[in-house]
Amino acid sequence: MGSNIPAPISAATATTSDRLDTFKTEYHPHSGRAPIIESFSVYGTNKPETTQSPIIDDEPWQPFSCRADFEFAELAHRAALSKDQTNELLKFIWRVADGRTKFTFKTHNDVSAAWTRASSQLTPFERHVVPVEYKKENIEYEVYSRPLWDWALDLLDNPLLAPHFPWTGDRWWNLQTSLPHNGAPFAFILYADKMHLSSAGTVKAYPVIARCGNLPVEIRNVDGPGGGRLVGWLPIVPADSDEDGKLSYTNLKKVVWHKSFKILLETLSLISKTGFAHQCYDGILRWLFPLILILSADYEEQCVMALIRGFNSACPCPICLVPKDKLTDHSTIYPTRIIDDAQACVRLWNMDRTAGEAALKKQSLRPVDNSLWIVERSSPHDALSQDTLHAYDSGLFGDHMFEEVKDHLKTLGRTAEKTTDDQFAAFPRWRNLNHFDHVTNISFSDGNKYLDISKQILYTTQNVLTRKDDEAGYALLKCIASYLHAYMYITFDVHTESTIAAGEAEILVFQKCLDEYIEILGDEATKNWNFPKAHSMRHIFSDIRAKGAARNFSTRPNEKHHGPIKRAYKLQTNGKDIANQILRLDHTTFVSVVLRNRINHFDDERRKAILSERELETEDLDDRSFGGHIHLGAPQSAITFAQLENDNVSNRAFGQFRKKLSTFLNHALPAYNIPLPDGKTWLTLSAQDTVQEHRYLKVNYESVVDWKLTTDHLRCNPSFHGRERRDCALVRTQDKDGNNKNIFVRILFMFKQSIGSQTLDLALVQPMDAPTGPQHAVDRDLRLRRLRARPLASTEFITLHSVIRGALLVPDFASTRGDFFLVDYVDSDMFLCSQRYMF
Incomplete structure (x- = not known):
């Protein structure tokens, strides 16, 4: 506490004697210490520093056993290493420390140089500029692409992938028949979708993922050298509130997309017509013809790929010409879209805008050349496929049936909602099945969670949405039961004629159950069930017959790429020139995957050669595959x-x-x-x-x-x-x-x-x-x-x-x-x- 505070004194004339202020310190009575009074010279800013030596701790890293242990734990914490990553790093450190492996890196530059040498073995990305005229101005958009045919040759030259190039499906059979006698199709599966990189949604990306249709699904749909590869980075037309909704601005987006996508397909254009002679792994010279077998995308992207006008147009299906008021009619077959009709409409539009617009509008088409037209045997309408993730899990079930269930529960009251939530919480746990403590007051954007809810919802609501308490709700559960039966047939990994017939029959049962539910609701109906994703059931088994099991064209394995791209943006870029940085990181990641695959194959073969059969049998099998029952x-x-x-x-x-x-x-x-x-x-x-x-x-x-x-x-x-x-x-x-x-x-x-x-x-x-x-x-x-x-x-x-x-x-x-x-x-x-x- 200060006392006798003097008037301000200039720093030039003030002396110690001028300062009359003193400070009194009082201690709590329990401390047993008497109050002290100190002058400014002792208490204030001129108080000399203590000369007492600080206590020195000989082991400041305690309770860690040693300094190195603490510094490793600190580094692992700062790097946010997972449990598995930490264990892998520790195993590696001890292999080096024990002299069991050679290690030469000393700086970050050494690591970067090694990645550069390794990356040169595989096809890199190329940067392109796409000029587009809009309102008499030339606008340039950046496109990054990996030449698709060069990537295909990377796959063909990989000795570990060499033995695996089969396929099934009617379309493959027909394509093979259309080629010269010694010709062989090389099929591409392409996926494209916009994604948010930043949590606020202000930074977006537009990746294109390619997979090789010739490889079996067990290889191409999982991480590995034969799996999906980031092959393109499309530009996104900036949002413009003044232009949004105008036909010219909407067409601009489609023009930019297809001009950019055309660059990605350019290496395939000529080869798809002439073929490409390549000596394969077995020493046989084959005449390869590239084509786009499958386009994997949600409905919004399908509209872009097929260049149709969307769900509000006269014919909102990218595959057939079903009228927009007949989307729930699964018993009628409507004409299939063909390239010749689309090309004729676009030619007419270029010659006569009025007549061309009328022709295009009748088929719900855009006046834009489709990039896929440059690749032989690659009709976008044939390549587009029904995606279970968006059409069913997030769409038909997630956005419609599940929301209807929640509405019925809400109408019955809080007791019904709580009972349902409690029964979800009590649902037994099962491997690879999400468990939910409650579902009635939350919504998801994750189709995988909707899928798991759909598998549990009948058992958790059958005693709540009863015929007595809610006739319409009970009818809805009958719809869900039929939907689940159809869904299970749709998602079989192998089909026979009998399973396809059973699935097609179940779709008609579902249509009947849905009609009955809508009829019971009457004027209380709030949902419009006449939407494009509901119509996808009409084409799903045609796709299965043509292209094999539904997992061949699912977006699920492709959307898994979004996670690594987001993490790379967040953790490994500076937020500038992100396309170039992320693509470089992705290239490094893929090189790492290829090398890791080779190393694992080498280690497995060496391990089998060293260990006896008995030793292999006695290895810990809790976390490994095993051969017995x-x-x-x-x-x-x-x-x-x-x-x-x-x-x-x-x-x-x-x-x-x-x-x-x-x-x-x-x-x-x-x-x-x-x-x-x-x-x-x-x-x-x-x-x-x-x-x-x-x-x-x-x-x-x-x-x-x-x-x-x-x-x-x-x-x-x-x-x-x-x-x-x-x-x-x-x-x-x-x-x-x-x-x-x-x-x-x-x-x-x-x-x-x-x-x-x-x-x-x-x-x-x-x-x-x-x-x-x-x-x-x-x-x-x-x-x-x-x-x-x-x-x-x-x-x-x-x-x-x-x-x-x-x-x-x-x-x-x-x-x-x-x-x-x-x-x-x-x-x-x-x-x-x-x-x-x-x-």
């Missing part, structure tokens, strides 16, 4: 039967565990031709015998859809990420008469049990085969498969080798009798098995 993982410490029974004394499922297990083993071992140990005629387990619990099971099974090996990952864990999880499975067993049958069970306990020299993989399960009585009306209408659990006291033991595959069962939230529903939409194998009643 089952693999038990997540082992726990061995415990005695006495301890196990004591820990579960209140759980009826474990009642008389040891006695029931003894009975099971005495019947099962002879059935499997396994002799009882020590020549015994009856096996008895003691309370001190031990058992080893496992909480993770991997099951390999052959899918009935594509006959390929598929793996289910099952958990039996009292606390899996903080929640109890007891997965279910389909198992093969016998009835009381000794006949084989398949039943569903809930896995309660998995363990390994040693009997003499044998180790058995076993499980305690709760069978789900109790009688359910007459079929419920809701089960019939919503196509639900009901199961009923036996009482917990009726648990049984099974050998885990009897597990056929995993199963997702959800409780019937309205039942008090232990009823469950089979979620047969969880994957295509379960769906097809359910339709064929193979259980």
Whole structure:
């Protein structure tokens, strides 16, 4: 506290004696310290610095073990390394430190120079300028492109991709027939879509992704040297509020797009007509003809690619000439668009604007030359395909049926909404299926989340949107049930004539259910169901017949590229000249992927050569593929039967565990031709015998859809990420008469049990085969498969080798009798098995 504050004194004449101010410091009574009064010279700005030496900590990095540990952890934190990245970096550091690998980099320049040398091996990007005249002014737009044919030759010259160039589908067959006898098609799949780079949406990008249609989907749709490649960066016409909505401005955007896209296709134009002789991996000289087989895009981009006028035009489909008021009519076939008609309309427009505009408007076309016309056998209307992500997941279901469900729940009141949310929260977890704690008050922009909601919504609303409480809502659920059936057929990875026929028939069922729902709503209808994405069902199975399974033309694998592009913009660019920077980074990333693929192939072959077959079998399989039927993982410490029974004394499922297990083993071992140990005629387990619990099971099974090996990952864990999880499975067993049958069970306990020299993989399960009585009306209408659990006291033991595959069962939230529903939409194998009643 200051006192006796003097009047201001000039700095030139002030002396210490002039300063009469003193400062009094009072301490809290609990401190036991007396007040002190100090003069300005002691307290103020001229107070001399203390001469006391600071305490020096000999190990300031504590509690880290050493300074290097702290500095590594600090660097990993600043770089925001993930757990996997941190582990990989640590493994690399120790390989270098132990002298097991050579390392030469010393500076960032060394790293950059190495990437430059490696990048020169693959086709780089080229910058182009596209001039466009608008309102008598020439405007220039920048386009970046990677010559498509040079990229194709990169693929053809890759020895790891060489053996993989097949294809299926009617269109491929027809294209092959149209070529010279020794000609071979080289098919491109192209994707283009605008994206936001900045969170505010002010910075945008327009990438073009290419995939090779000759490569199998397992290679081209995943990350790797044969996967999708960023091949173009299109310009975006700046927004202009004064011009927006004007026909001339709209046409300008289309002109810029197609002139830019034409640059990307230029290397294919002449070759598509003459062919290109190339000596392939097998030494055979082939005559290759490039073509655009598939254009993968959402509806808005399809309109740009096909140069049609959009959903408000007379014919809003980019593939056929369906009138805009007939988009939900799936029973009528309308004329298909062809290039000759479009070219004739554009020629007429160039000669006579009035007559040309009338002709173009009749077919909803733009007066612009289509860039795809320069590539032979590449009609945009044939190449455009129905995309499940935008047409169905985000469109038909997400924007329409799901929003309608939420409206019906809101009308019923907050209790209905809360019940639905609670039942979503209680929905059992399953691998690769998003879990939702609530859905009624949120919306998504992620089609994958809409897809997962669609697979759960019938089971979580069937006891809320009942026929009694909401007739229209119940009719909507019938629509969703039919939609899901059609969707499952659409997304099969392999089709037969019977699955395609079943899918086409289901689309007509869906149309009927939708008409009934709209009729029940009457004047209360608020949604317009006559929209282009609903019409896409009319073409989906034609696309499948022509181009193979729907995953061939899905935008899903292409939209995954948006994430790395956004991250590169945010973390590795300075916000200027972003196209050039991002494309350079993408080129480096792709070079890295190619080299990593080669290294992994080299490591795998060397590992197989070094390790014996027995050593390969004993490697940890929890996180790796395996060749057998089952693999038990997540082992726990061995415990005695006495301890196990004591820990579960209140759980009826474990009642008389040891006695029931003894009975099971005495019947099962002879059935499997396994002799009882020590020549015994009856096996008895003691309370001190031990058992080893496992909480993770991997099951390999052959899918009935594509006959390929598929793996289910099952958990039996009292606390899996903080929640109890007891997965279910389909198992093969016998009835009381000794006949084989398949039943569903809930896995309660998995363990390994040693009997003499044998180790058995076993499980305690709760069978789900109790009688359910007459079929419920809701089960019939919503196509639900009901199961009923036996009482917990009726648990049984099974050998885990009897597990056929995993199963997702959800409780019937309205039942008090232990009823469950089979979620047969969880994957295509379960769906097809359910339709064929193979259980």
